[in-house]
Amino acid sequence: MKLTILGGGGFRVPLVYGALLTDRAEGRVTRVVLHDLDAGRLSAVTRVLAEQAAGVPDAPEVTATTDLDEALRGADFVFSAIRVGGLQGRAHDERVALAEGVLGQETVGAGGIAYGLRTVPVAVEIARRVARLAPGAWVINFTNPAGLVTEAMSRHLGDRVIGICDSPVGLGRRIARVLGVRDPGEAFVDYVGLNHLGWVRGLRVAGRDELPRLLADPGLLGSFEEGKLFGADWLRSLGAVPNEYLHYYYFNRETVRAYQEAEQTRGAFLHDQQARFYAAVRDPGAPALSLWNDTRAEREATYMAENRESAGAGERDEDDLSGGYEKVALALMRAIARDERTTLILNVRNRHTLDVLDTDAVIEVPCLVDAGGAHPVTVDPLPGHATGLVCAVKAVEREVLAAAGSGSRATAVKAFALHPLVDSVTVARRLVDGYCQVHPGLAYLR
Structure with missing residues (x-):
């Protein structure tokens, strides 16, 4: 089976290859093609992978190319892990926003919008090429902002593009560990929202919801990352445990x-x-x-x-330093390629899961995964405070998609101005001006 990794010179690629090296089952990935625009980065990552594979029998073959069409042809799975503008672009996103007194984080607020505006056109072109050159391939999107980019690609690939993120997985794992669940895989995490904008509302083990026990115990609440970030009182007020990225909203x-x-x-x-x-x-x-x-x-x-x-949360716990998105990707590939049915929290088209959003809106929810892809499970409606935030941010994402498709500068301004973390149309206009000055990739906005 052939796996193509776009952004193959990226720093986190060895995490994916390390996960592949642990897979010995029939139908595993036997060939990995790394694609990147930077030949030097490709060479560096290829060296790391070669050292990882040393002594591992039948390790997946690794090749590298700067030719996108060559990389895509014959692929069974495509991982999209690109970073348009590189880390220098991310640094620009942060500085321009902070100069205006607003958040520049790469997936949240003004920084996320800027990143989306320069990434969506590239992601759409990739989706079109996949549809033409590898129509049977499944695309697993790692590229941030993950929900927005997945939705852009889904307009050309339908349900054959699935977005992944390790944040919900890590959150569920931490809650299960604090509650003494021996095998986190046995717990069903009731998680719902958008990428980097979701809440754990329950953690069921053998049909019993254990989350109320956590929320009622200040000691347990203060013993893990999100409890330290948000505080026990706020988590009890919400009646849920938010994704860590909601700290940018609640404590902006x-x-x-x-x-x-x-x-x-x-x-x-x-x-x-x-x-x-x-x-x-x-x-x-x-x-x-x-x-x-x-x-x-x-x-x-x-x-x-x-x-x-x-x-005042202190250092991260050592158990939280292990990442995890590569494990989600491997589990997703196994479920599809081998029909090994499993449940994973993924970014997929809403269908009829949340009635406050249309069927094509990409959301982040538990999904049943099999050979036919990822199928969102039925979830309870969001509470009012979460509904308002999810609908507001999804509306912003739609304006970003519209601006990227039309090249309209006015629509880009609208996207910034409507975001809950940008509180001024005047600031939104200055943000667009500032980002256009530092990002050549935004020259299409007129």
């Missing part, structure tokens, strides 16, 4: 202030950190895998550091 002023006071934005930190890694791996004698492991450990330990600082 504190978070923006922390980001403004930080010595370096997250994007700038990652840009410098990864530049050092790729430069070091250019040395033929350098231990590529060891360098990658060290860089990754630092990356994970500093994840959402500003949010934790503003909340």
Whole structure:
């Protein structure tokens, strides 16, 4: 089976390959094609993968190419993990927003809109090429903003594109661990929302909802990441546990202030950190895998550091530094390729799951996955406060898609102005001006 990874020179690709190396079952991936526009990054990642595969019998063959059509032909699965504008673009997203006193995070608020505006046209072109060159392939979208990009691609690929994110998986795993669930795989996580905008409303084990026990115990609530971030009182008020990215909404002023006071934005930190890694791996004698492991450990330990600082949450627990999106991707591929039925939290078209959104809106919910793809399960309606936020952010996503499709600068301004974390049309106009100045990829906006 052939797997093509778009953005194959990306730093997190070895996580995916490491997961593939553990798969010994029939029908596994035997060939991996890495595609990237940067040949130097491709070479660096290929070296890391070669060291990962050392001593592993029948490790998947790895090839690399800068030719997109060559990479796509004959693919059974396509992972889209591109970053349009690179980490320098992410750093620009953060700085332009923070200069206006609003959030520049890559998937939330002004930064997420800017990232979406320059990513959607590229993602749409990829979807069209997949439909033409590999019509039987399944596309698994890693590219942020994951829900928005998945929806853009679904307009050309239908249900054959599925978005994934490790945040809901990690959240469910942490809740299960705190509640003493021995095997998190036995728990059903009642999670619903949009990507980076969802809530765990229940965790059922053997038919019993264990979440009320967590919400009633201040000690348990204060013992894991989200409890430290949001505080026990707020979680009890919500009657749910939010995805960690909702900290940007519930504590926006504190978070923006922390980001403004930080010595370096997250994007700038990652840009410098990864530049050092790729430069070091250019040395033929350098231990590529060891360098990658060290860089990754630092990356994970500093994840959402500003949010934790503003909340007084302290350092991340060691158990939370293991990532997980590669495991979701592998489980998704297995379920489809082998009809190994499973339940995963994924980004898929709504169909009739949430009646406040139309059928084509991409949402993030538990799905039953089999050879026919991912099928969202029936969920209870969202409470009013969550419904308002989900509908508002989905409306913004639709304006981003409209702006990307039409090239309308006015529609781009509308997208920024309507976002709950951008509270001014005047600021929205300045944001569009600022982003167009630093991003050549937004020159299409007129």
